[in-house]
Amino acid sequence: MRRPLARRLLALAAAALLLPAAAACGSGAEEGADKGNKEGKGGKSSLVIYSGRQQALIKPLLTKLEKAVGTKVEVRYGDSAELAAQLLEEGDRTKAALFFSQDAGALGALSKEGRLEKLPQQTLDKVGTPYRSAKGDWTGVSGRVRVIAYHPDKVTDVPDSVRDLVEPEWKGKIGYAPTNASFQAFVTGMRVLDGDDTTRAWLKALKANGAKAYGNNIAVLDAVDSGEVSLGLLNHYYWYERVAEKGADKVKAKLHYPRGGDPGALVNVAGVGVLKGTGQSEQARKAVEFLLSKEAQSYFADETKEYPLAAGVTSPVKDLPPLASLDSPRIDLGRLDSLRQTLAMLQDVGLV
Structure with a gap:
């Protein structure tokens, strides 16, 4: 916990x-x-x-x-x-x-x-x-990948970049877990890739776009699965654990892996x-x-x-895409050490 x-x-x-x-x-x-x-x-x-x-x-x-x-x-x-x-x-x-x-x-x-x-x-x-x-x-x-979970009845074209989630069409439709360590590592990765100013602007825009905060990744997946939100940011294995537990036919949510070296495809x-x-x-x-x-x-x-x-x-694991097939960002993972600055930024923009 x-x-x-x-x-x-x-x-x-x-x-x-x-x-x-x-x-x-x-x-x-x-x-x-x-x-x-x-x-x-x-x-x-x-x-x-x-x-x-x-x-x-x-x-x-x-x-x-x-x-x-x-x-x-x-x-x-x-x-x-x-x-x-x-x-x-x-x-x-x-x-x-x-x-x-x-x-x-x-x-x-x-x-x-x-x-x-x-x-x-x-x-x-x-x-x-x-x-x-x-x-x-x-x-x-061991490795885990950031993904976008989506509800197939609500989304026909999943964005290939998390940067697009601040667009008006996604207002109030995004779920995320700002206090979760995996989300904070993702934000740290975005800071490394895009710089602090760009990341801060994205976080502000995400909040302004009515993104819904949840306590953890499981709650985000639940929200997507029930249709409470259309898209959710989480790590891949939560979905695969759910499928292993309940069966694929009992899980409505699907996964999308961002491409183009997007921060939303970080492999930690x-x-x-x-x-x-x-x-x-x-x-x-x-x-x-x-x-x-x-x-x-x-x-x-x-x-x-x-x-x-x-x-x-x-x-x-069935249907898990090979790690080598993913288009993840090229980043020195050791540079994810600046968590203190990430938390300060999340506080400053009002996400935690």
Whole structure:
């Protein structure tokens, strides 16, 4: 479950005082510093993972990871941005050896501050260059794509660009989730691609056009499916999970993938990075290798309908377009680290 926006904003503001590049700040720094790795650096203690991925989702996978690595695993769960900022605050004191982030921006924040070790080239080569760090210090393990969901009885010609959603014909017909991290990552991507001024103008126009705010992506999909709105902005896997649960004939909404490198087709990743200075680099690198194994990649493809990113692993999800066939924007995902500025912009224009 996502953290409340007020807490997220407070955390970001606190992190900005601690480290200019921090994207957010979490509470309980002493708890994070003291938990796990009880024998100290270099000891045969637990592999401590800070995870922005939900416990319900990845706990079964981490049980298998523990066996693969051959070391007891301890996990601290939380919001990716908050955990990244806490790792920055802890610095060399951290007991965490591996950071498993929900999105690339949090990994980019750690990379910018030099807190991640460079991964072996043979590990990096398993994942395409768009989905890993240009510096070689983190890699994506699963991918998700921004899409436009639409109600086929209400829309005959879906816009190929999210930039067109501010046109008068879509007034009051768009659903979105402004407090959701995936929407905020999309806005950050638009800022990188189009610049702050253009993005701010688009956000203002979206609000002026009567776009309807929902609490999360599931609510957006529900609104499109029921015809409450004609179009909705969300990540692809929500629709595929719904179809897997109810059957395609029970889901009215359809998906459209924007083209032409549009910001609305952003491919973001969940990824991992090895923290410097913990004395557990070998175990952490083994964990990265496991997360890129066929077993782990298939787990994400099956359980969450995300895209597997390791070479040679394909998704079994019916009708999911291959990642290589998508016309997504070319963007260094590490530059999605400026979440604080994105949240400030969303506040300024009145969307959160």
